[in-house]
Each structure stands twice: as structure tokens, then as C-alpha cells.
Amino acid sequence: MILRSICAAILTVFAIPATAAEIGGVCFANAWESCYITIDGPITPDTAAEFEAAAKTADGGTVLLTSSGGDPAGAIALGRTIRQLGLSTQIGRTEGGEPGPGECRDACLYAFLGGGEARLAAEGSEITFQWQPLVPDDPGPSSAVMATAYVIEMGADPAFLLRDDPSRPMSSEELGRHGITHVVERAFGPFTIEPYRDGIVAASKRLDDPHPYDRAIQLTAYCRDEKAHFLLTGVGAFVADSGDASVSYWTDKADGQSPAETKIEIADYRTWIGDKNSFIELSFDPDHMRDVEDIATLDVTFRMARVSGGTQWVRRDLTAMDRRMLRAAFTHCIRSPATP
Incomplete structure (x- = not known):
């Protein structure tokens, strides 16, 4: 017609x-x-x-x-x-x-x-x-x-x-x-889980295309060596040795109140560069994420100078299935040493 x-x-x-x-x-x-x-x-x-x-x-x-x-x-x-x-x-x-x-x-x-x-x-x-x-x-x-x-x-x-x-x-x-x-809204997809060695990892992949100062393409969650970890994967070799790392999450409040924010400043992190990607691993006490099933929104951020790549971050509103995936990843820990 x-x-x-x-x-x-x-x-x-x-x-x-x-x-x-x-x-x-x-x-x-x-x-x-x-x-x-x-x-x-x-x-x-x-x-x-x-x-x-x-x-x-x-x-x-x-x-x-x-x-x-x-x-x-x-x-x-x-x-x-x-x-x-x-x-x-x-x-x-x-x-x-x-x-x-x-x-x-x-x-x-x-x-x-x-x-x-x-x-x-x-x-x-x-x-x-x-x-x-x-x-x-x-x-x-x-x-x-x-x-x-x-x-x-x-x-x-x-x-x-x-x-x-x-x-x-x-x-x-x-x-x-x-x-x-x-x-096209910047967004990361649902978490999925898979076995890794003797543990479980959960990962969320980016749905839109990365940019020169926003290169994060995947967030991976896991437990290893008695610590919880978030791994930010970015496209390209760009990452700096140091930056400002944090994990923030929000839980819903009843009676129409604003969501409650919890922010964890991360001092224990490491960065490295692979063949085609850069990696930022944030490590923290698993007790900080014990109430995963109460989290409504999760934000994982690593801030660097713009000449090194700028701020790399993942923010996602979690579904009930996302929360189950994260709980599984933080509960079934990888016992053997992991190397980049």
C-alpha cells in the first residue's frame, strides 16, 4: 500500500x-x-x-x-x-x-x-x-x-x-x-550463570555499543579466595593502574520512601590488559553483598583520568532472576587460584 x-x-x-x-x-x-x-x-x-x-x-x-x-x-x-x-x-x-x-x-x-x-x-x-x-x-x-x-x-x-x-x-x-x-539506551542484559572450575560465575553483557570513554562491555560476579569480586571487562587496551573504585546498590523502601543507597568504596582492586580487552577486578568482603535478594539497582564503577579511558561503569536494575544468579555466584566459590 x-x-x-x-x-x-x-x-x-x-x-x-x-x-x-x-x-x-x-x-x-x-x-x-x-x-x-x-x-x-x-x-x-x-x-x-x-x-x-x-x-x-x-x-x-x-x-x-x-x-x-x-x-x-x-x-x-x-x-x-x-x-x-x-x-x-x-x-x-x-x-x-x-x-x-x-x-x-x-x-x-x-x-x-x-x-x-x-x-x-x-x-x-x-x-x-x-x-x-x-x-x-x-x-x-x-x-x-x-x-x-x-x-x-x-x-x-x-x-x-x-x-x-x-x-x-x-x-x-x-x-x-x-x-x-x-x-539507544545504554543498557546491560540479564545475568547468566555458568560453572567455572569448582564454582559459579554470573555475567551481564552490554546491549549497546561502547564509546571511547565508556568501554565496559561485561560485568562478571564471582567468589574466590574468601572474597567477592566484580570484574569489569572493557574493549581495547586502555586501563590505568589506579583509579577510584566503588560498588553501590539500592534497595526498595516501603511506604513510598526513596530507595536506600549503600556505597562500598573499594580499595582492593587490580587492573590488567589482555589481547583485545582491559580488565578491572574489584574485590571486597562478601558480607557487603549478603542481602543480594534485596537489591533493586546495582552500580559498579571504576573512575580513571580521561586520558586513560575515563569512567568505566555498569548499572542495572536487577530482576528476581538476576538476584538469584548473583547469589549463586557469591555462594559457590571458586576455590582454585584464578589467573588473568
Whole structure:
């Protein structure tokens, strides 16, 4: 139905702007997450290749995009390049000390959909979409099929291709409803257990992708040598010899009171680097975690200087099964020596 409606709506082949987008970079502060790769202007068939070349030397994980549109097929190629590079997208342009509002019209929206973990719009940005055939000389079903397939590939709802009033700016509700703007929440999955030597370990794996200053990908819990341990595994060789380690957990309180927090400052820890990963093992008295089944939220943190990798942490709201897994790991101890 969507494809037939799109084909019926194709009345005009729109002209492609002659000018091309400018690609650059900007940092609003001395931090990786404040840096953006910028695209400003109409998208052409060459923009994807130009962007890929520029991204090799640019800082930041977000594309700051403002464009009046351009070539639809070129915008789809740009969107796929953005996704392959693992970048997020934000509609806006450089303005003062932070991203200011921008515009994203027509074909620009295809490029914007390339953002993986986050697609955001600076407040005040204007987003519109009017259908353009991807193949100017063939404005028939092939354009509709390719556009629909691409939008689904990027995780959005192709229904927005059929907007009844393409001149009307899209509202935040409309953007969210069609999955055009979205944020992948940082999250760790359920704990699972497995035998290890003569004991049991429990592990929770990260569901979203790590970042340069947030590389933790797994939390493992176990008991060994009469101590409880949490092991943070991070991607890459980055870990420092020293840092600030802590384990915090919250238990629910009755009568509508706020959850009670318990924080354990960890002085006994060690760090090491493997072939592809870094490891941080926090050790503490198992009595601190004796009431595991009362824990609602668990947070394990190791803070380092940003030049060493920044703060590595895992936070998870525990399910009843998570709590059983942790209790098993802290009860069935590994008796034999463990080495990294």
C-alpha cells in the first residue's frame, strides 16, 4: 500500500541544487563527546565519499547535519556511510558554544536516518520531507521500493514518506512516532550463570555499543579466595593502574520512601590488559553483598583520568532472576587460584 501510494504521489522530478555540502569539524569543549563532524549544505552524489574521507581524521562520534536537501540517492549513500562508521546524527549547525538549530529537508532525512545509537535535533530545528524519486529518469516503482527498503533498514517507519502536507514541519511527536529521532539506551542484559572450575560465575553483557570513554562491555560476579569480586571487562587496551573504585546498590523502601543507597568504596582492586580487552577486578568482603535478594539497582564503577579511558561503569536494575544468579555466584566459590 505504501509503495503504491508513493508511486501515485510522484508528480514532479525535483531539481538537484548545484552547490555541494561543506564538510568539517568542530569541538565545543575539550572532550570527545563535544566534538562533531559537520555537514552543511545540499547533498550530492559525491558527498558520501567526501564525508568518509573527512571522517578518518575528524574527532567526535556525532554528525552535525543541516541541509536543504539534494540528491536522494546520494543522501542514502551518505546515510549508509554514517551507519557503517558507527556515528550518531544531530540536526543543527555550529552556533556559539553549542550546536544551534538547523534544518533538514527532503533528501536530508535519508542521511539523518544513518545515525545509529542516536538521532537528535537541536531545539528549534525545522524538519520537513517531500517525496523525490531516487531515479530521476525513472520515477516509478523502483524509487519507491528502494526508499522504503532503506528506511526500514535504518530502523524507521516508511509511513512518513506519505506525508499529506510535506511543507509542514514535522513535530517532535511525529519524529518519534516514525522512529526518525531516537536514542539507544545504554543498557546491560540479564545475568547468566555458568560453572567455572569448582564454582559459579554470573555475567551481564552490554546491549549497546561502547564509546571511547565508556568501554565496559561485561560485568562478571564471582567468589574466590574468601572474597567477592566484580570484574569489569572493557574493549581495547586502555586501563590505568589506579583509579577510584566503588560498588553501590539500592534497595526498595516501603511506604513510598526513596530507595536506600549503600556505597562500598573499594580499595582492593587490580587492573590488567589482555589481547583485545582491559580488565578491572574489584574485590571486597562478601558480607557487603549478603542481602543480594534485596537489591533493586546495582552500580559498579571504576573512575580513571580521561586520558586513560575515563569512567568505566555498569548499572542495572536487577530482576528476581538476576538476584538469584548473583547469589549463586557469591555462594559457590571458586576455590582454585584464578589467573588473568
